[in-house]
Amino acid sequence: MDYKDASLPIQERVQDLIGRMTTAEKIGQLIQPMGWKTYDKAADGTVQVTEEFKADMEQGGVGSLYGVLRADPWTEVTLETGLTPRQGAVATNVIQQYAMEHSRLGIPILFGEECSHGHMAIGATVFPVPLTVGSTWNMELYRKMCEAIAVETRSQGGAATYSPVLDVVRDPRWGRTEECFAEDPYLIGEFAVEAMKGLQGDRLDSNQTIMATLKHFAAYGSSEGGRNAAPVHMGLRELHEIDLLPFKKAVEAGACSVMTAYNEIDGLPCTSSTYLLNDLLREQWGFDGFVITDFGAIQMLVYGHNTAENGEQAVAQSLRAGVDMEMSGYMYRKHLGQALEQGLIEEKDLDLAVRRVLEMKFRLGLFEKPFVDPEFAEQVIGCEDHTQLAREVAQEGIVLLKNEGNTLPLAKTGTKLAVIGPNANHIYNQLGDYTSPQPREQIVTVLDGITRKLGADSGQVLYAPGCRIKGDSKEGFAQALACAEQADVIVMVMGGSSARDFGEGTIDLRTGASVVTDDPWNDMECGEGIDRASLNLMGVQLELVQEVHKLGKPVIVVYINGRPIAEPWIDKHVHAIVEAWYPGQEGGNAIADILFGDVNPSGRLTVSIPKHVGQLPVYYHAKRTRGKRYLEMDLAPQYPFGHGLSYTKFKYENVRVIPDVIGPDDEAQVMVEVTNTGAVAGSEVVQLYITDVSASVTRAEMSLKGFRKIHLEPGQIQTVTFPVQKEHLALIDSRLQSVVEPGEFRLMVGRNSMDWTACSLHIQKVEVQV
Known part of the structure; x- marks a missing residue:
């Protein structure tokens, strides 16, 4: 069997393998079912494959699995039911071994994982979100972060990541703003190139590199009204000059995979766009990897876009346009065979997609090295070097927006601080979307970071949550004001949350303690599918800041959030404002480093912050012909693109x-x-x-x-x-x-x-x- 001969060129091996495959086996290579449903974890931590997975293998096999190692409320994988770093590596080995031994040709599985700001597996390092990374303007630091993510992911068997996100932010009301680097295509393109270097390295068949997937192709960040997956109204010239530029740079840098976007552009769904996926991506740009859909995107052609009457038409449109693999695998598994029988596609269309997938598996070295070393996974995942790197990225990505009268940095002695706010001591609120369950000791909150600076027994730190992100309860105001009255300086940690329900319960507003109840509170106001009509602080947060400000003491607002916040009263009245976005597991340490001057802030905004949501769009690269001012205000942002203060001049x-x-x-x-x-x-x-x-x-x-x-x-x-x-x-x-x-x-x-x-x-x- 020539395809097993590693000395032969990849093209010859692929050709030999395709010639031996049945139609069912070919279709199997183009599907990617949900990976966390392929194993059962026993009480002793051992793993075995499920009957459902065995059935998939009998039906022609599985080309790829999505999120075997992913853990979060969506997958319903918890700290208790999920896999440790070692167990995760063992699990992929068990699944891989079964697939290769129980398929006729022994084709290895490609494991794809989410790694937007860290490998989304239990125990992996949680880095700051891309919006914080963008604010570093530090390409070398981001490349190191990508290298760390790659080795943590590959050590457990993950060979593909669904990142980086190269969408250009046009409307920050969009809930996925946090997953993006910037509003500027040139800057995003520079990060894209570094991502290819850090994730893919010099060779893919290494235990420290993974295949990158560019998403979302294309113009996903330019949707109508900032609503997720809404239509995009844009001409081809603007599409090329702005939204496509980062993707083109990444393809030129060697990107191996591209993910289609849910949206349509001028009436044409991206998932079935021959122009985007073939004419432009392959013929003009020379892309030689494979294209994968986003989860459930092909169904939208029938239910949503309505450009297909049925499943057979939908899969035919996608396959012929250039979609090689379907994330979820439902439509390709169910309808590709029938589309072939009906003449909607030809065998050569199927072969072309299979060829692209198999070529990547050979390039990744999966045929020669299908298994991983659990001991190596245990060593590198969440290691001390990566923890320190997460802190450095957060330090450089934090932006000092305002510093009236040199309120910052703070003194470490002789000052009593009140740390107040819903994000002061909530671990998940500072991590962003696409985050796995976390043990409390792995996350450093702002309260943790400040307490470590001043000493837990110093008596210099008082804490009260004050309120929640959402909701109108003011039952915590009294305790927050009592703390503020005793303090010399008040640090108010406000903002948003992309935290899904991890089962951690809610916070007692009077004591700050975590309380498990039958009616848990979800403060999520950002993240995928969570778009907003406004950019103001939610709930009673602004009222809390205003009440504390009445005490006449220095007030510092620290924002932890996933999109810009427009609060003119705060911009005008508080003494200092620090924008941290979602700073990751070491965010509390990094924020404390900035507040006390151990680190001089160097973050700069990569999205403009408006005075009012009615100014949108406010991105700096507007046309000269954008029109006159509004009656109520001008067009200038509150804080412009590139803005950020320092403790020096x-x-x-x-x-x-x-x-x-x-x-x-x-x-x-x-x-x-x-x-x-x-x-x-x-x-x-x-x-x-x-x-x-x-x-x-x-x-x-x-x-x-x-x-x-x-x-x-x-x-x-x-x-x-x-x-x-x-x-x-x-x-x-x-x-x-x-x-x-x-x-x-x-x-x-x-x-x-x-x-x-x-x-x-x-x-x-x-x-x-x-």
């Missing part, structure tokens, strides 16, 4: 471009001198924006085209240089071609999208000699 001088006239294919250098004029060391994110002064199509008023995060000691000066070339100057013209047009470009270098110094570059027209 930076001065920008001598911005210049050399040369200032180039041809369309030439390169110029933009330079700026940055000086740390303060008394402490700090990191600054130097940002380059470009404006095309006049063009054949309307363009954004300004676009990010470069950035550098630099660290400067007090008084230190550094010259930062940015290359400016075709990639940074090109536009997508009316024919969907990428071109550099002659004319003037304004180059702006500064600390954010509203604070910069400019110089000019001219692109000269090149005369073509005939």
Whole structure:
């Protein structure tokens, strides 16, 4: 059997294997059932495959399994019923062994897992969410995070991850904003490239790398009204210039898999779009991996999009368009055979999809190394190095929005602090969606972090939750105000929650203790499928801040949340505001590091924060023709893209471009001198924006085209240089071609999208000699 000969080229092995397969076996390779339903865990921790899985193997096999190691309320896998790092590795080995021994050809299974901000398995490291990661503007740090996620996942048998999310945030009311890096396609593209390096590495057949899956293809973040999976109204030119750019960069960097989006674009569902999945992705971009659907996406063609009359038409539309594997596997398993019999698809269509899946399995080395080492899994998952890395990412992703009168950093001695708020000591509220169940000792809350800084026995820390995220109960106000009255400074930890019901009960607002009741309270107001009409704090949170503020003491608000918060009263009245997004398991330590000045904040916003939800959209790369101001307010955000304060000051001088006239294919250098004029060391994110002064199509008023995060000691000066070339100057013209047009470009270098110094570059027209 040539396909078992590792010395042969992959194409020959695939061809030999496909030639031996029955139609049922081919269809089996294109389905991905729910993996957590394939095993039973005994009381002694041993695992055996289920009868349902055995039946699947008898029907033609299973090509892939989704979420064998995933644990959360959706899967109903808990800390008690789930798998430890060692047990998880053993379980995938047991499942893999059964599949290979009880199938005619012994084709290994591809295990796919969720890893948006950490391997979604019990015991794995919970890193900050991508929105926090984006705020670091630190590509090297993110690559290290991806490497850690890859090794934790692969050590347990997971060979594919359904990340990174490369959606461009257009409307932050969308509940999946937290899963995205930014509102800017260039910045997302840079993170996309680093994700490919960190997750996939130099080779896929390693025990430390996994296959990345780009999602959601395409324009999923541009839905109508910020509602999940709603229609997208966008022309092809804008689609190419904005939403497709990060995907193109990732494909060029070697991405192995792409996931289709639920939405439609101008009436065409992404899951059956031949243009997106074949013409563009494969023929124009040269993508050589395989395409997988999101969960249940093909059903939507019949029930939702209604572009197919029945299941046979739906699977035929998807397969012919370029969908190779179906997550859930329900539609392909049930209808592909009948579609083949009815002539809606041909055997060659089936073979093409199977070929793409098998090629990836060979590239991943699954035929030669189908099993993993449980001891290695136990060593690397949740290890100390990864815990420290999670803290570093959180430290660099936390953004200081306001610091009136240098309220921060706080002194560690001689100051009594009141730590108040629903997110001060709630472990799941600071972790974000797509998080596994957590033992309490693994998560450091803000209260934990502050107490560790000042000492548990120091008497300097008072705590009260005050209120919940949602709901109108004020029964905790009295205790919160009593704590605040005794304190010198009040730290109020407010915001949102993407925590699903992990069975942890609710919080007694009077004591702050966790209470298990028959009527548990769910504070979830963000996350997948949780979209909002507003961006204000929910419940009575604002009222609590206002009551505490009446005491006349310094008030610091720490936001822990998954989308921007628009609360003008807080922006105006409190002394300092810290935006942490969902900072992960080490978030409490990282926030305390910032509050007490052990770490100088260096996070910068990657989404604009509006004054009011009625201003939306407020993304900085708006068109010049966006219209006039509203009657009630202007169009400027409360905090612009790129904004973030430091405990030191930076001065920008001598911005210049050399040369200032180039041809369309030439390169110029933009330079700026940055000086740390303060008394402490700090990191600054130097940002380059470009404006095309006049063009054949309307363009954004300004676009990010470069950035550098630099660290400067007090008084230190550094010259930062940015290359400016075709990639940074090109536009997508009316024919969907990428071109550099002659004319003037304004180059702006500064600390954010509203604070910069400019110089000019001219692109000269090149005369073509005939």
